[in-house]
Amino acid sequence: MRRRNGWLLCLGLAIAAMGGCREQPPDRWDAAQEASSQSPEAVSSEAVEGGEFNRFFPQVETPWDIVFKQEKTGFAQASLQFEAREVAVLSVSDTKSNPAAAEKFKDSQRNLEGMPVVEIGEQATAILVNDRFQVQVRSMDPVVGPQERDEWLTRFNLQAIGRIQ
Amino acid sequence: MSKPIHKVVDDLPDSNMTVRLLQALDWVVPGQWKNVVGFENTIKAVTGESDQKFIQQAGERAIALYNDKSQGYQRALWLYQTVDVVQGVAGFTAFLAKVGESISFLSFLDKLTPKADKTQAIDLGLKVVSEIACFCQINGLPGDSVGDFVESLADYKHEALMRMAALVCVDGLIPLGPDFIDKGLSLLDKAGVSELEKNSRFNQIKGYIPGKNTAEQLNFMQRGLTSVKDWSRSFVASRSLSVEKIVGSLRGRIQGVESHLDYLGAFLDMGVNYFEHTGTQSIARSLIARAAAEI
Numbered sequence: 001m002r003r004r005n006g007w008l009l010c011l012g013l014a015i016a017a018m019g020g021c022r023e024q025p026p027d028r029w030d031a032a033q034e035a036s037s038q039s040p041e042a043v044s045s046e047a048v049e050g051g052e053f054n055r056f057f058p059q060v061e062t063p064w065d066i067v068f069k070q071e072k073t074g075f076a077q078a079s080l081q082f083e084a085r086e087v088a089v090l091s092v093s094d095t096k097s098n099p100a101a102a103e104k105f106k107d108s109q110r111n112l113e114g115m116p117v118v119e120i121g122e123q124a125t126a127i128l129v130n131d132r133f134q135v136q137v138r139s140m141d142p143v144v145g146p147q148e149r150d151e152w153l154t155r156f157n158l159q160a161i162g163r164i165q
Numbered sequence: 166m167s168k169p170i171h172k173v174v175d176d177l178p179d180s181n182m183t184v185r186l187l188q189a190l191d192w193v194v195p196g197q198w199k200n201v202v203g204f205e206n207t208i209k210a211v212t213g214e215s216d217q218k219f220i221q222q223a224g225e226r227a228i229a230l231y232n233d234k235s236q237g238y239q240r241a242l243w244l245y246q247t248v249d250v251v252q253g254v255a256g257f258t259a260f261l262a263k264v265g266e267s268i269s270f271l272s273f274l275d276k277l278t279p280k281a282d283k284t285q286a287i288d289l290g291l292k293v294v295s296e297i298a299c300f301c302q303i304n305g306l307p308g309d310s311v312g313d314f315v316e317s318l319a320d321y322k323h324e325a326l327m328r329m330a331a332l333v334c335v336d337g338l339i340p341l342g343p344d345f346i347d348k349g350l351s352l353l354d355k356a357g358v359s360e361l362e363k364n365s366r367f368n369q370i371k372g373y374i375p376g377k378n379t380a381e382q383l384n385f386m387q388r389g390l391t392s393v394k395d396w397s398r399s400f401v402a403s404r405s406l407s408v409e410k411i412v413g414s415l416r417g418r419i420q421g422v423e424s425h426l427d428y429l430g431a432f433l434d435m436g437v438n439y440f441e442h443t444g445t446q447s448i449a450r451s452l453i454a455r456a457a458a459e460i
Contacts, residue, residue: 042233068307091458
């Protein structure tokens with residue numbers, strides 16, 4: 001009797017252990033991880049070099065400063081600083097690398113300089129130039145609110161960005 | 166496929182010796198470093214957004230960018246991870262050398278192992294070079310000139326600034342003393358760079374610095390190193406940093422500090438991986454900032 005109980009106990013533990021080895025539930029990032037593992041190219045070969053955008057960022061003077069932070073294929077980003085404190089992040093990206101980014105502008109409710117504008121999340125505003133280049137201002141400090149974001153968008157040389165091939 | 170970036174960031178420890186070390190050094194760069202761990206937390210911290218739909222989109226774009234090897238993020242992570250492994254070895258070697266110096270019958274060790282100072286100096290040099298290489302892999306060459314690049318390097322904030330502060334304190338001042346800039350970083354002067362070129366690790370890293378040829382790579386690195394040297398001098402002076410102040414702040418916070426004062430630099434080398442920890446956070450920050458701008 002005792003030997004059988006011992007076997008049953010072992011069997012029970014083994015079943016419990018196998019239950020514990022069941023696959024973890026999928027996490028929210030698994031699908032994206034899987035999709036990009038299958039096709040890892042995230043940047044289009046047609047995207048322009050980020051360096052093409054730099055000279056079209058806003059021109060500023062002390063106490064403002066623009067400090068370039070990133071420059072990759074199809075992307076350039078700078079920190080907008082007031083008295084050495086970051087107040088916003090400015091960026092230009094080529095939507096050839098992420099066409100869905102251009103799609104969202106179809107629902108735009110307003111324009112600036114004739115180009116569609118959308119809010120992104122709570123902290124950013126973006127404009128689509130020539131149906132291709134997304135220019136974005138993201139607030140990093142309360143001094144740059146939605147109205148200021150619009151102003152900074154227009155301080156890019158949007159016409160010149162639109163002429164990039 | 167390498168470990169997914171969201172798992173790498175999720176697995177960052179919220180408390181260990183490295184974290185305690187960096188917290189103990191908060192006074193050097195007050196409030197700059199909050200140990201943000203977890204992929205979702207990092208997205209929230211970098212973007213200021215809390216909407217789950219936005220977080221999902223930004224996270225997915227970040228994952229896609231990371232998985233594209235051509236974008237350099239995986240290379241940067243590898244560099245940050247392996248420089249700390251090298252550090253561990255160098256630390257151990259330096260540790261042995263120090264032990265050899267202080268106990269005469271072990272003095273033969275001194276002949277087998279490189280002088281601790283030189284090891285530490287080379288190590289400091291490798292870390293600085295790695296940092297510049299990682300910066301270029303992660304962020305490209307921001308701006309239109311080396312001047313812009315240097316400005317960007319000098320504008321470090323958050324975990325990147327904490328990494329540099331720890332570099333100055335833990336890899337500069339503690340092992341090499343107040344002359345670390347001359348002892349250590351001077352290795353990286355023109356003459357010194359040719360010394361480093363004999364180092365195989367350096368040659369691995371050099372390949373990750375932009376430039377059409379070796380001369381361009383070295384020139385670029387030179388400009389970066391000069392910037393780091395100038396920055397370090399000003400950093401130490403403006404904060405009146407000293408070995409005593411730094412060791413004092415570690416006492417009671419890091420176990421073992423008291424018993425390893427003579428070779429504290431080497432001891433810390435073996436137990437901490439602040440370069441990898443904050444380097445991972447820097448990669449995540451740049452990646453997510455880009456992803457948020459591209460969605």
